[in-house]
Amino acid sequence: GAGVSQSPSNKVTEKGKDVELRCDPISGHTALYWYRQRLGQGLEFLIYFQGNSAPDKSGLPSDRFSAERTGESVSTLTIQRTQQEDSAVYLCASSFSQVLNEQFFGPGTRLTVL
Amino acid sequence: EDQVTQSPEALRLQEGESSSLNCSYTVSGLRGLFWYRQDPGKGPEFLFTLYSAGEEKEKERLKATLTKKESFLHITAPKPEDSATYLCAVPDISSGSARQLTFGSGTQLTVLP
Numbered sequence: 001g002a003g004v005s006q007s008p009s010n011k012v013t014e015k016g017k018d019v020e021l022r023c024d025p026i027s028g029h030t031a032l033y034w035y036r037q038r039l040g041q042g043l044e045f046l047i048y049f050q051g052n053s054a055p056d057k058s059g060l061p062s063d064r065f066s067a068e069r070t071g072e073s074v075s076t077l078t079i080q081r082t083q084q085e086d087s088a089v090y091l092c093a094s095s096f097s098q099v100l101n102e103q104f105f106g107p108g109t110r111l112t113v114l
Numbered sequence: 115e116d117q118v119t120q121s122p123e124a125l126r127l128q129e130g131e132s133s134s135l136n137c138s139y140t141v142s143g144l145r146g147l148f149w150y151r152q153d154p155g156k157g158p159e160f161l162f163t164l165y166s167a168g169e170e171k172e173k174e175r176l177k178a179t180l181t182k183k184e185s186f187l188h189i190t191a192p193k194p195e196d197s198a199t200y201l202c203a204v205p206d207i208s209s210g211s212a213r214q215l216t217f218g219s220g221t222q223l224t225v226l227p
Contacts, residue, residue, distance in 0.1 A: 004157070033214065042118075042201065042217035043158070059214065091157050102148060103215065105157030 002026070004106035006092050012112045013082055021077045021109045023092030030072050033093045033103060036061075043091060049075060082113045118204055120218035127225050130191045135221045137202035138184040147185050148215065149178050150201040158201055161187075192225045199223070 005024045013019050025032050034046040045059035049069040060066070064082075069075040079086055089110050093103035121136045139147065146165050150158035162171045164180035171178050175196060177188045187200055199222045203215035 035217075040219075042219040043203075043215070045206070045214040045216070048214055056214065093157070102160040102163055104160065105150075107155070107157050 004092055004094055004104055006090075006106040006109050008109060009107065010110045010112075012114065014114050015084060016081055018078065018080045019082055019111060021079075021090050021111070023075045023077070023106060025073070025075070025092070025094030026104055029094035029096060029104070031095045031103075032069055032075050033095075034067055034075070034077050035091045035093065037089045037091055037108070039088070046077070046090075079111075082111075084113050087111055087113045118202060118216050118218040120200075120202060120221050122221060123219070124222045125224070127189075127192055127223070129193055129225055129227050132188070132190045132192070134189070135187040135200055135223070136184060137187070137218055139202075139204050141204050144182075145205045147180055148203045149185070149187055150203065152199045152201055152220070161200075189223070192223075194225045194227050197223055197225045 004026055007022045011019055030051045032049040035043040036046055037043050047060055047067045048056040064080045067075060067077045077090060089108040091105055091108045093105045095103045117140045119138045125133060127133055146163050148163050149161040151161055152158045162178040164178055164185060167180055167182045169180050175190050175192060179186045185202060189196060199220040201217055201220045203217040206214045206216045
C-alpha cells in the first residue's frame with residue numbers, strides 16, 4: 001500500500017514568511033509524528049498526534065511552530081515568521097498505536113529559509 | 115535526560131569487509147531500541163526493534179544485538195548498496211506519551227566496491 005507522503009518535497013522561502021507543510025499518513029495509522037532533521041544531525045521530535053487526544057507538543061521549539069491534524073488523516077505543520085535556523089528537513093512519520101511500534105517515515109520536506 | 119550516542123560518526127569499508135556500528139544509550143527502563151537506515155534525500159526506513167538484553171535480529175547482511183547499555187549493528191560482507199546512514203533510537207519515557215523517539219546522530223556508512 002501507499003506509504004507516508006509529504007508535500008512539498010522542497011520549499012524555499014524568505015525570512016519572515018509563513019510556510020505550511022503537509023503530511024498524509026498511512027491509512028489506518030492512528031499515530032502521527034513530526035520531526036526536524038538539521039544537516040548532519042539526528043532527528044528532533046516536534047509533535048505527536050494520537051487519534052482525537054490532545055497532541056503532545058513538548059518538542060515544538062517556539063510558538064512560531066504549530067501543527068494540526070483532523071481525525072486520523074492529514075496533518076499540517078505551520079511555521080510562522082520563518083528564521084534561517086528553521087532551515088532543515090521536516091519529516092513526518094505514522095504508526096499503529098496499540099503497542100509501541102515502529103514508525104514509518106515519509107520522504108520529508110526540505111525547507112530553506114533565505 | 116535520555117541520551118543516545120552512536121559511533122563512529124562515519125565508517126568507510128571495502129566491499130566484503132565486515133564491521134559493527136555502536137549505539138549506546140542512557141535510558142532507565144528501556145522500552146525498545148529501534149534501528150533505521152536513511153538514504154540521502156529520503157526518510158528513515160525501519161530495520162529492527164529490540165526489546166530486551168540478549169535479543170538479536172537479522173536481516174540479510176545485518177544483525178542487531180542488544181545489551182543493557184548498548185546495541186550493535188553488525189554488517190557482514192557489506193556491499194556498496196549498504197551505503198547509508200544508520201540511525202538508532204529509543205522511546206523517550208520522560209514524555210507523557212512515551213511515543214516520541216530520541217534519535218542518535220547516526221553513522222554514515224560508505225562501502226567501496
